[in-house]
Amino acid sequence: MQGNFFLKKRIQSAVILAVLLSVTYGAMMITQFNLQDGLSSIPKAIIWGFSNFYPTSESLENLPSIFDKLIETLLNSIAAASVASVLAVFFAIAGSKTTKVNGLFAGVSRGIATLFRNIDVAAWAMILLFSFGQSSLTGYFALFFVSFGFLTRAFMETIDEVGHGAVEALQATGAGYFTVIIHSVIPASLPQMISWVLFMIETNIRSATLVGILTGTGIGFSFDLYYKSLNYSSASLVVLLIVVSILLIEAVSNYVRRVIL
Structure with missing residues (x-):
């Protein structure tokens, strides 16, 4: 056998x-x-x-403008993940099996999260180009929609994992729905939620380069401009700054995770 x-x-x-x-x-x-x-x-x-493909003394003259675009991209990525996380908390509470109000709201929340999460950020950028054109707002919304879908799903799973026992304990004492949410679900889930937000910020910074190429903004646009004009030394400087910024953000995120988890 x-x-x-x-x-x-x-x-x-x-x-x-x-x-x-x-x-x-x-x-x-x-x-x-x-x-x-x-x-x-x-x-x-x-x-x-x-x-x-390496920086030269001439390409360093473009460093201030490249750095400004990098800061714009970083802030855009952080803002998209931060605002999306606030909205995702409400949808996650409505869609979680532990805290759902009813099956209809839970199904709608899960459906919206699935839709937004499964459409790639590049696809969102191309869709939004028709409405907002090549602007920072297009890139922001593309990152925001993907962040919202991912974080909503991640927050739902976090609430289901860490909040079930505490919720049952409070409900046994006669606590109301909002009391359970405020005093049990949110405190128990918050460290893991913060970890997911940090992960989303890292992901957004990586994705923002591609989004910038499509929307004509940020550090992605700078790379595309230098590369197409055959200014490879400046393009390589852009790549190096992106790599360094990603590594620094990841180091900070890992430190924060070790502190809160």
């Missing part, structure tokens, strides 16, 4: 591997991708990067 079980597993693994290889080969044929040419171009790309 055990030998048949392992034989069946091996056959299933072989079939799955064969399907994946077939799909990969089919995609290569359709796109006319040449694996040999692709692999041979890697050394050339690395050599080109080290030869052209």
